[in-house]
Amino acid sequence: MSQDVVERIAVFVVDLRQDKPYLGELRDGESVNPSGYFVRNGNRTVYPRANRSLVVQLTTKEGVIGWGETYGLVAPKATAEIINDLLAGFVIGRDPCDRKGLHDELYGLMRVRGYTGGFYLDALAAVDIALWDIAGKLSSLSVAALLGASKMTSIAAYVSGLPENTLNERCALAECWQELGFDSFKFALPVADQGASAELRALRKVLGEDARIACDFHWSLSKTDAVQLAHTMASDRPWFLEAPVATEEIEDLRWVAQHAGEAIAVGEEWRTLYDARARIDREACHIVQPEIGHTGITQFMRIGRYAQEHNLRIMPHATIGSGIFLAASLQASAALRDVEAHEFQHSIFEPFRHFTGELLQCDTGVYRIPNAPGLGVEPSEVMRSHMTPIPA
Numbered sequence: 001m002s003q004d005v006v007e008r009i010a011v012f013v014v015d016l017r018q019d020k021p022y023l024g025e026l027r028d029g030e031s032v033n034p035s036g037y038f039v040r041n042g043n044r045t046v047y048p049r050a051n052r053s054l055v056v057q058l059t060t061k062e063g064v065i066g067w068g069e070t071y072g073l074v075a076p077k078a079t080a081e082i083i084n085d086l087l088a089g090f091v092i093g094r095d096p097c098d099r100k101g102l103h104d105e106l107y108g109l110m111r112v113r114g115y116t117g118g119f120y121l122d123a124l125a126a127v128d129i130a131l132w133d134i135a136g137k138l139s140s141l142s143v144a145a146l147l148g149a150s151k152m153t154s155i156a157a158y159v160s161g162l163p164e165n166t167l168n169e170r171c172a173l174a175e176c177w178q179e180l181g182f183d184s185f186k187f188a189l190p191v192a193d194q195g196a197s198a199e200l201r202a203l204r205k206v207l208g209e210d211a212r213i214a215c216d217f218h219w220s221l222s223k224t225d226a227v228q229l230a231h232t233m234a235s236d237r238p239w240f241l242e243a244p245v246a247t248e249e250i251e252d253l254r255w256v257a258q259h260a261g262e263a264i265a266v267g268e269e270w271r272t273l274y275d276a277r278a279r280i281d282r283e284a285c286h287i288v289q290p291e292i293g294h295t296g297i298t299q300f301m302r303i304g305r306y307a308q309e310h311n312l313r314i315m316p317h318a319t320i321g322s323g324i325f326l327a328a329s330l331q332a333s334a335a336l337r338d339v340e341a342h343e344f345q346h347s348i349f350e351p352f353r354h355f356t357g358e359l360l361q362c363d364t365g366v367y368r369i370p371n372a373p374g375l376g377v378e379p380s381e382v383m384r385s386h387m388t389p390i391p392a
């Protein structure tokens with residue numbers, strides 16, 4: 001236990017605006033509403049036209065600063081208000097090294113009201129990551145070392161999303177990444193205009209027999225359609241198939257996992273080990289994909305270790321952020337055994353890699369894990385100019 005205590009919490013919305021929306025240009029029939037959101041026809045999911053993230057800064061009495069991050073894609077001020085109005089009062093004055101106890105205490109605060117997911121646990125994830133950053137800095141250890149990692153310095157990365165308008169352009173983009181040394185890819189069914197089978201076949205043709213090519217179904221299919229599509233794609237050997245059915249339909253997921261004949265991956269929307277156990281205990285998936293922007297480090301490690309105990313494959317998810325929660329995910333992944341590959345959202349990572357001062361690297365198909373104390377990354381001066389404080 002340290003003598004230091006958390007003294008201040010500041011919350012920021014980070015502007016990650018890009019020319020092209022995530023997963024590529026809007027398709028016919030898709031339009032941006034007055035709040036800046038649009039719905040993808042392929043999965044009926046809301047996306048912001050301008051990407052954002054939510055960052056928290058915890059400062060201790062001794063002046064140690066911890067950074068955390070969570071999703072700010074939609075209604076980021078809702079998450080900011082949860083941190084400012086609710087969590088901050090229970091974190092200030094507390095020992096930052098008591099991070100697991102504090103996590104469980106904060107989780108339990110809202111159990112009676114049913115808040116076991118969503119914005120509440122996103123807010124908790126950001127605070128949790130910042131506490132781990134401080135704990136690492138106080139002990140002069142990287143978070144990976146604090147979690148007991150061996151000397152792992154890199155993790156294989158797979159290129160996720162090919163945000164071009166046509167299949168030919170998406171194939172050309174994948175080839176560019178392959179030339180840089182990447183051998184693993186994932187495409188998204190909602191924007192595969194000619195269908196998943198045609199997309200996989202075309203990518204297989206240009207990338208070759210050795211490339212690993214996965215498809216994200218984005219929870220958009222019925223169980224029978226998912227299995228039928230998996231069988232149609234089988235001859236082009238998908239690496240794995242992700243999120244085939246609605247996340248609430250766990251029995252349908254189990255049925256798909258048993259009948260698809262391909263590896264089924266899920267987990268990016270989970271917040272806690274409870275979400276993971278509900279699927280893993282029913283043998284409803286083969287690969288788990290924890291997303292640290294939702295789980296924080298504490299729950300990410302619980303999910304990852306539970307998956308390991310059940311001999312499942314682990315491929316952490318990495319969605320849209322400034323690089324802070326990506327660094328947390330790499331640190332935590334290094335402490336798990338045999339992480340097969342980590343998602344690489346190149347369309348977000350590359351334009352904003354300078355946000356964390358060039359400390360994060362993903363070249364030639366692998367991530368380099370930062371080894372400075374804590375997360376090993378800090379917001380750069382450029383990033384600070386994109387951070388808008390959200391006052392309490």
Ligand code: MG
Nearest residue numbers: 216242243268
């Ligand atoms: Mg996905």
